[in-house]
Amino acid sequence: MFGITKEYISRKQDVSKKNFAAIFILLFNTLSWYYMVWEVLFRNYENVTLMWIGFDVLTVISMIFAVIFLRKSDTSKFLFCWICFGVFSSLLFMLFKDYAVYTPLISSLLGISVGLGVPYSLSAFANLIDIKNRGLAAGIILLLTMIVIPLTVIIMTSKFFGDSTDFLLLAVWRGGGLTIFIFKPKLETQEKKSTFKSVLQDRSFVLYCIPWLMFLFVNQFESMLLKPFFESHFGQPTPKIGPIVGALFSLIGGFFADTTGRRRVVIYGFASLGFAYAILSFSPEWLVSWYFFFLMNGAAWGIIFACFTLILWGDLSQNGDKEKYYTIGNMPFFLTDLLRLPSFPFAYLPPTTSFSLASLFLFVAVLPLMFAPETLPEKKLRERELKKYIEKAKKIKEKYV
Incomplete structure (x- = not known):
């Protein structure tokens, strides 16, 4: 892994080390803080x-507000203020954590702390990282x-922290x-006339x-059924292998997204998860099918999350407004959380029926991808193929000459 990282950042012609x-510090810090x-909100407050x-x-509202009304602001100064606002919000909650009446205020203020800078931090990723290297970078x-998130959760839930x-x-x-500003990155927003x-x-x-x-939709729907069904039928807690597999496959998926194209990688992710749900619908009482599902679910999550949150919207906005593409593209990630509310009647479908429906939805989801264009330019793919051919030719020459 560290060899790949070292090789990647050494490509000075594609992306500078700075x-x-x-961008690594900016996104790593933002995602892990999110x-x-x-973790803190769910552990300290009862009204989930x-x-x-x-x-x-x-x-979501703050993402839209930032893109519409803060476009002319200096991006570097804005990101500085945004991070400081997150620090201030975290410290402010120490004063109100014991008052349940402030729960909506606390969650709303944290939502604003996250949403204001999301479009600009993600567009910075697309601006600073060349299109042919975005997959591996993501x-x-x-x-x-x-890897770091579970470690921080363990530390925060330990007895040493109140x-x-x-x-x-x-x-x-x-x-x-x-610390991002130590490297003095060029974070200027590119002026485009795109609209929502x-x-x-x-x-x-x-x-x-x-x-x-x-x-x-499928993920939020099934998340309400998978854990209760597994624990009630097998009498053991749900295995925590998904995040580990997802972390590994986000790197693998990102690598292949740069070498074989985004569309193909995304299709494999959808098809593999759809197949896993199909197996689960036919044999829900078989423990092996569940472990197969957890592995495939983690792999699909790593691939799809990397492609849809960081890579694709930046690729598609080459001639448009990156902030708007990232805002609309990532809005569903936040809003589909509301599907977990108990008022939604489909949460009471029989689990086996829901597994079959999930498989069907995921296979149907592949259909639009069949008509979607490849976002990695064909020239980049041909360059990589030519480079591989030249390397093979050199090895053959060294072997026989």
Whole structure:
């Protein structure tokens, strides 16, 4: 893994070490802080429904607000203020953590702390990383993030940390994101005249967004059924192998997204998860089928999450407004959390029926991808193929000459 990372950042003609270090710190810090916030909120407050609504809705609203009203601001100064706002929000909650009446305020303020800078941090990734290296870069960032998140959760749930210390740790961790400015990256926003309407009218964007929506819908729907069904039938806790497998396959998927193309990798991710749900629907009482499912689910999550959150929207916005593409493309990730609310009647479907429906939805989701264009330029693919051919020719020459 570290060999791949070293090889990657040494390609000076494609991406400078400073740029990669800067974007790595920015996204690593933001993603890990986001999941740490969830851990703290769920562990300190009982009204989870209010937390979901306040956090997710305000995250999306603040993303839209930032893209519309903060476009002319200096990107570097804005990201600096955004990170500081996250530090301030974390410290502020230490004063109100014992008052349940402030629960909606706390979750909403944290949602704003996350959402304001998401479009600009993701567009910075697309601006600083060349299109032919985005897959591997995204894989490296997500791999290390997914490794660190469980470690931080273990530390935060240990006996050495109390509730107040949780928020202090959040503030310190978020403040660590300010180290991005040591590398002085060029974070200027590229002025484009795209609108939200023009993004939604982009045929390529729609063809990729529909499968992404269906995947998130299936994931949220099934997450309410998988754990209770497994634990009630087998009398053991759900295996925690998904995040580990997902971390590994985010790197593998990112690598192949740069070498074989994004579309092919995404199709493999959807098809493999659909097949896993099909196996589960036929043999839900067989323990082996469940472990096969957990492995395939983790692999698919790693591939699909890397492609849809970091890679594809930046590829599709080469001639458009990256902030708007990333905003609309990632809005479903936050809003589909609301499907977990108990008022949704489909949560009461029989588990075996839901597994079959999930398999069907995922296979149907592949259809739009069949008509979607490859976002990695054909020239880049041909360059890689030519490079491989030249390397093989050199090895043959060295062997026989």
